[in-house]
Amino acid sequence: MAERSDSTQRTHPHAPPLVSGLSAYAGQYDLILCDVWGVLHNGVAAFESAHDALTRARAGGASVILVSNAPRPNRFVMEMLDGFGVPRTAYDGIVTSGDVTREMLAARSGARTYHLGPERDLSLFQGLDLTLTDLAGADLVVVTGLFNDDVETPDDYAEALKAMKARDLPMICANPDLVVERGDQLIFCSGAIAKAYEELDGKAIWCGKPYRPIYDTAFAHAEVIRGGAIERARVLGIGDALRTDIAGANDAGFDSLFISGGIHAQELKSVDGAIPDTESLAELFTGHAHPRGVMPRLAW
Numbered sequence: 001m002a003e004r005s006d007s008t009q010r011t012h013p014h015a016p017p018l019v020s021g022l023s024a025y026a027g028q029y030d031l032i033l034c035d036v037w038g039v040l041h042n043g044v045a046a047f048e049s050a051h052d053a054l055t056r057a058r059a060g061g062a063s064v065i066l067v068s069n070a071p072r073p074n075r076f077v078m079e080m081l082d083g084f085g086v087p088r089t090a091y092d093g094i095v096t097s098g099d100v101t102r103e104m105l106a107a108r109s110g111a112r113t114y115h116l117g118p119e120r121d122l123s124l125f126q127g128l129d130l131t132l133t134d135l136a137g138a139d140l141v142v143v144t145g146l147f148n149d150d151v152e153t154p155d156d157y158a159e160a161l162k163a164m165k166a167r168d169l170p171m172i173c174a175n176p177d178l179v180v181e182r183g184d185q186l187i188f189c190s191g192a193i194a195k196a197y198e199e200l201d202g203k204a205i206w207c208g209k210p211y212r213p214i215y216d217t218a219f220a221h222a223e224v225i226r227g228g229a230i231e232r233a234r235v236l237g238i239g240d241a242l243r244t245d246i247a248g249a250n251d252a253g254f255d256s257l258f259i260s261g262g263i264h265a266q267e268l269k270s271v272d273g274a275i276p277d278t279e280s281l282a283e284l285f286t287g288h289a290h291p292r293g294v295m296p297r298l299a300w
Contacts, residue, residue: 012278016258016285019293022053023300025257029062031222031230033215033249034091035239036068036077038262039298043182046084049299054090056300063225064091065218067237069208069244071121071144071174071190072098092225095218097208098124101142101174103217104207105130112137116160117144117174117190124174135163141171143190154192161193165202176208176244179263184271186263209239210248238298240264242288250289258291259298273297 019025032054037043040050054064070077074094082088101124105111109129114137115122121144125132135141141164146152164171173194179186194204208214223230235254239245240262249256260268260276264284268276273296281294 012282014286015278015282016290016292016294018275018278019257019295021295021299022057022257024293025236026057026060028234029057029236029255030226030234031219031236032057032062032064033067033218033235033237033254034064034298035209035237035241035245035259036066036070036081036094037177037180038240039238039259040066040081040086040090041084042262043180046081046086047297049297051086051090053298053300055087058089058092063222065222066091066094067096067209067214067218068094069097069175069177069189069191071101071117072096072123073102073126074099076123093221095214095221097175097214100207100213100217101172102128103213104172104205105142108140111140113140113142114138114169115142115144116147116157116193117142118147118149121145121174135160138169141169142174143171143193144174145190146188146193149187149189153188154196157193157196161197161200161202164197165200168203170203170205171197172205172207174207176206176211177241178243181263209241209244210251212252215248215252236292242284246289246291249291256291257298258294259296260294261296270296 068077074096077094105128111130112133113130114135173190175189176191177189178191180189198204232253237249237256240259246256260270261273265271268280270276
């Protein structure tokens with residue numbers, strides 16, 4: 001392993017250190033597993049410094065796999081990134097929770113499936129041996145999001161969740177995120193629905209970060225690209241969510257870099273790329289595994 005030396009500053013004894021840029025870790029990682037929404041873009045615009053940093057990391061010898069909790073196959077995420085102007089030089093591949101969900105659904109051939117989520121996510125089911133039906137006729141629920149996440153909250157689904165629980169329907173959650181950025185707003189994701197279902201003692205099956213299947217898929221993809229096994233000590237996860245990105249990296253046994261200007265921006269006073277308040281940062285990570293470093297926005 002390359003000698004580890006950081007360009008960091010720690011201004012609170014219980015907060016993870018601030019790092020000057022991804023270049024502080026140059027040469028220390030063979031694989032970077034990077035979040036998409038909240039790191040590369042905010043749902044409205046891409047962050048040029050972020051894709052520049054990943055492009056530079058690849059030029060330095062690292063492989064980059066984008067790991068997203070998007071409830072759609074990876075090709076749709078690639079098309080979205082193309083639309084945002086994120087160059088394909090920034091990554092080697094993409095793995096989504098939608099990919100993991102499709103693998104799980106492929107093993108349930110013929111299932112009568114109720115899709116709870118917007119029509120834009122119907123690509124998730126293309127080519128699978130499933131019958132999409134209404135809730136009354138279903139033996140399986142797949143949740144990809146709220147029907148109208150501009151105005152709805154999980155409370156709007158209380159009665160539907162009770163009906164699912166009354167029949168003990170299993171629910172596959174295709175996006176474990178609770179919320180995500182859309183511009184300067186936070187909107188609810190399917191993880192919030194699945195969490196509410198579990199609070200009713202319903203059975204939820206989670207397909208993306210922080211759960212191991214998505215990391216196993218990403219590692220398998222990366223090992224094909226690099227032509228061999230990858231040491232966990234040579235892997236860095238990058239993300240803006242404590243619950244999914246940082247906890248997932250810790251549980252899977254590799255380092256992480258936390259982006260404070262994402263979904264935790266308000267509580268950390270890190271809006272618009274501002275340096276996070278370190279007391280708030282210490283409070284956020286109290287009782288949780290710390291990332292190796294913190295940056296407001298990903299940059300080289």
